[in-house]
Amino acid sequence: MFTMEQPSPAVAEAPPRVLAAQLPEHIGQTVRVAGWLHRLRELKSVAFLVVRDRTGQAQAVIAESAVREIVAELPEESIVEVIGTATANTAAPGGVELTAPTVRVLSQAERPPFDLYRPALRAGLATMLDHAPVSLRHPRRKAALRIGAAAIAGFAGSLSGEGFTRVQTPKLVGTATESGSSVFGVDYFGRRAFLAQSPQFYKQTMVGVFERVFEIGPVFRAEPHDTVRHLAEYTSLDAELGFIDDYRDVAEVCVGTIRAMLANVAESAEAELSELDVTLPVVPERVPHIHFTDALAMAAEATGEDVTGVNDLSPAHERLIGAWALAEHGSDLVVVSGYPMSKRPFYTAPDPARPEYSDSFDVLFRGTELVTGGRRLHLYGDYVAAIEARGESAEAYSGYLEAFRYGMPPHGGFAIGLERFVAQLTGASNIREVTAFPRDLHRLTP
Amino acid sequence: MFTMEQPSPAVAEAPPRVLAAQLPEHIGQTVRVAGWLHRLRELKSVAFLVVRDRTGQAQAVIAESAVREIVAELPEESIVEVIGTATANTAAPGGVELTAPTVRVLSQAERPPFDLYRPALRAGLATMLDHAPVSLRHPRRKAALRIGAAAIAGFAGSLSGEGFTRVQTPKLVGTATESGSSVFGVDYFGRRAFLAQSPQFYKQTMVGVFERVFEIGPVFRAEPHDTVRHLAEYTSLDAELGFIDDYRDVAEVCVGTIRAMLANVAESAEAELSELDVTLPVVPERVPHIHFTDALAMAAEATGEDVTGVNDLSPAHERLIGAWALAEHGSDLVVVSGYPMSKRPFYTAPDPARPEYSDSFDVLFRGTELVTGGRRLHLYGDYVAAIEARGESAEAYSGYLEAFRYGMPPHGGFAIGLERFVAQLTGASNIREVTAFPRDLHRLTP
The missing domain is CATH 2.40.50.140 (Nucleic acid-binding proteins)
Incomplete structure (x- = not known):
């Protein structure tokens, strides 16, 4: 047989x-x-x-x-x-x-659909992804995954060393409340459940338990985007910490974590960096911070455009800020703080001095957004007010809000998309190139 | 505001x-x-x-x-x-x-639903789980989660040191083919998708890429069991390695990994072990192996029952084998090999010398199954035969089988359920006690 x-x-x-x-x-x-x-x-x-x-x-x-x-x-x-x-x-x-x-x-193998021994795979992206079990064996595709593995190890090792506890929070959730974007629905024993878009609510809850937590796990986005930067399932590297003063405390941990991820990539994926001709980014001791309003003004001055009423940075703006950070501060990273509250999720804390701006930040990596983070609301009453301001009932959030009823410190956190990190680091033109088995609007196999 | x-x-x-x-x-x-x-x-x-x-x-x-x-x-x-x-x-x-x-x-907090300062929580399990954001703050509940985090770090660290590459494989999959048990269905952009019951197919595929891989991630089981040992979502610690001779090579890595997990728990969760009065298991240099047929005969002799035609070990049998391993070999672990092929999934390799028995194993920990592992089929023709023997079409498995078309070495692997590991280690009477936010037939919140 x-x-x-x-x-x-x-x-x-x-x-x-x-x-x-x-x-x-x-x-x-x-x-x-x-x-x-x-x-x-x-x-x-x-x-x-x-x-x-x-x-x-x-x-x-x-x-x-x-x-x-x-x-x-x-x-x-x-x-x-x-x-x-x-x-x-x-x-x-x-x-x-x-x-x-x-x-x-x-x-004995069958003849492969493309030659793996050539320096680069001679196949289009779709063919490469259709035959992922074979194309992933190519040294260049392997290298990207190995760099990702090294980045994860750097993330976990660095945060563990800083007193963070690793947690696993559920991906099956009962409500689709976190944000306005679409979620995947699941048949759950005859009931309706959803796939978690992020561990946001749970990691905050776990700050109440461990003060400092991190999680490495899949998140699911049913966004019908068909872009080179979006996946329907990706690996989110999440951290959250209590007893902070403002966004700066979060950004400091975040930049330190990115530094540790890069250091571990440099140490344990040296051959892979070389395979992909990657030059590691420059992350100086002091990474520049710029407020959203200053960033926008700087971009407006450079482009001559009218930014009256503009409440977000465009990709072009981000590239300008990235170029400024490198030219003026010798840094491939730049922290942009104080995005308008209107552009941030409801759990975001405002800047006490200028409450229309948030106490949050993005980290741009070579001129493209890599991380979103910030301080969160921590008082129960503020959550109820923020949720009711959205026209929703706090009752729908009762599981989440219990943590705040029973004492939560000022806290904040950040999330790094692993595949996006690797794509930006390796200069991949499409995030799918650095994802083993990407899931998107059109792709559910292999 | x-x-x-x-x-x-x-x-x-x-x-x-x-x-x-x-x-x-x-x-x-x-x-x-x-x-x-x-x-x-x-x-x-x-x-x-x-x-x-x-x-x-x-x-x-x-x-x-x-x-x-x-x-x-x-x-x-x-x-x-x-x-x-x-x-x-x-x-x-x-x-x-x-x-x-x-x-x-x-x-300022509201008055908590139970006193966290008492040595043990005075609340029933349901109340504890309903108020997880608060009950998890109790030192005993925290301790179990910290032990889990230490076990994960031991798992990842040990396997990385043995040349294993960490992978992330998709949890959204296109077919519900892996096993006969139920899967959760997902609405995927108007199509039907499923939540992965395990990373089995993908970790095997990745052996084709990296030879040795591990994954730490959630798995989803839509089994309508309402027991103290089952969850609808849990954390699976998976490993798979190529170029093995037989199940022994897999069992050796498996036992070594468990030893490393326990060592890391001992080192980094000492206070938590003490909080829960845990005595770490004894894992001697040589853990005993026993073949299924010998284990069954031993159990039959002890109980006097007729085991003619019996093709699995009952919990009572497992307890007897566990007691034997401790008494005769001073070991809290015992490897039981050669379960009948009829009780193993289709990708299991048979023992070449006795093809009705599998080249696979379970690890019993203090008399309860903790790990299932073994050698897998590795030749394309064997997969086609095994799938057709189940009355199915190999076409439904084409994404999976591509790895075998294009060259796969003899390989095998194992999976450890994190929450079950922690429950058995800490003597928890219900796996939900050591799970932050358990998901089961009845529970989807918080």
Whole structure:
């Protein structure tokens, strides 16, 4: 019934597997490497077989005709095991190659829909995404995901070190109250439930428990946008902290966290940065802050436009502010504070001195918004007033508001979209390029 | 419009905040502590005010009547800021108390639905869950969540160290194919989507990319169970690795990962273990393995029952095997291998020597199943055969099967339910006690 190969007695006595990156430590020894057939080049006298494993690539030089027959016409991506002598050769990748090898095919692949051994995938985005299980094996696509993994580890490690507790809050929620944008509905045991658009309410609630919390998890946005920056499901890196004075305390933690994420990427994804030709951003000791009104005035002066009544920054404005931050302050990051209250969600705290402006901020990264954060309301009465000002009943928010009934400190937080962070860092033109299995208006598979 | 307090000039010059746990370093100094009013005890001559922050509790002794008036009748959980002299007193919690304090109320709470200062919450489970934003502040409930956070960090840290890459795979999926149990349906831009029951298909696919992957994320089960062990949404700790020989390679990583999780809990949640009187399990260097058939025979001998035709272990059998592992091998963990294929999902690989039994395992923790894992099929033809044997069409699985078309190594993995792990570790009688906001047949809020 099953066509699985049985390990042969010979294999049972085979040397333990050596990873491609470890080969230089085994020169002169008989070693076993195993992985994907990355590329086969058949020359007249020899064949070069490049095996890819999780650490890199290893080349085997096959001269013996019996072995050449095994690999002849073998499609790339087949799983192979190669036993041979690790031999120094400065012309080989990594300075080592396997000579006099034997080859065993563990799983024969079909011919892949595109060549993974080329420096860049020769496929359109749609084809790449349709064949994600294969295209993700390309070094450039892998690299973006590895950078994301390193960014997450930096996020979690840095916040844990600052006394934040990791929490998991529910993605199935009973009400669709957080914001005006669309949510996905779920059939929940015959009732209506929704997918959480963010852990906002719950992370605030958990400030009441742990003071400082973070969460790494999926969020769901049923926004019918078809842009290069939006996904229907993405990974949100959320943090929230209590006992703050104003937005500056939040922005300080936020910038420190981004710095730690970048440091961890630099440390643990060096090869991946190089694969994607990424230059890490400059984040100086002091990242510039600019108030929304000053940012808008600066942009108006540069473009000559009339910004009377304008209550948000356009992408063009953001690019100008980003350029200013780099030119004047040597920083790829800039904190823009004090966006008008009308543009912020209802739980946002106003600036006590200028209540039409919020005590919140965005972080622009190379001129594009990366983070939104700020101080939140923390008094029960303020929530009731803010919700009623929207024409809604506080009753619909009773689960959320319970935290504020029973004592909540001044607090605030921020959220970083992981995929957007990676896209901006790597200069991807479409967020889907750095997302393993993107979900959008049109795409639900693979 | 807003009732927010403004920081007063006096506060702006207040000393920086000191956390409760740091007080012993500040004896003799004027310090500021801030947190929740954990308990107020009013005696004739003085009042004792205990403030709770993220590191512990600090006591202030109030003699001055003007200050006593501020706190008189102040409900517990109100947010207070106390400035006073840190004074050594062996009778005080932590050996320090604040004397001659001033108190500022940052947010006055309503009277909580139960007393958080008592050693155990005097509320039924339903009340506790209905008021989760408050009940989670109790030291015992907090402790369980902190233990969970430490377990996650141990899981991620250990696997990262073993060359595993963290991945995020979609929770919105296009087909409800993984198993026979129920899934939640989602309205997805006018189409039907489903919530992922597990990252199984995707983590296998990602073995094709990174060889070794792990994921920490929510999974969704629309099973109408109303038991103390089931949730409709929980956190799954998943790992999957390529280039294995058999289930033993997976079980070895699994046991090593559990050991690392426990070690990290011991290291970073020591106070929480003590709060919950938890004795960490014994995991010896060599954890015993027993084959399903031997486990069943052993259980039959102990109970005298006829197990002819029995193809699973009952909870009573599991308890017997757990007791045997502890008595004979000094281990709180035991690996049971070779469950009948009929009890395992279709992607499970059979034992080549006895194909009616699977090359898979469960880990029992103190006599209760904690982990399910094993080797998977890895050849495309085997998947097609297994799916067709279920009377289904391989076409419905095309996204999943693409990974196998294009070369997949022998591989396997395992999944640990975080909340179940914490419940078993802490001896909670109901998994909801260790879940911040449980979701089940009846509960969707808060």
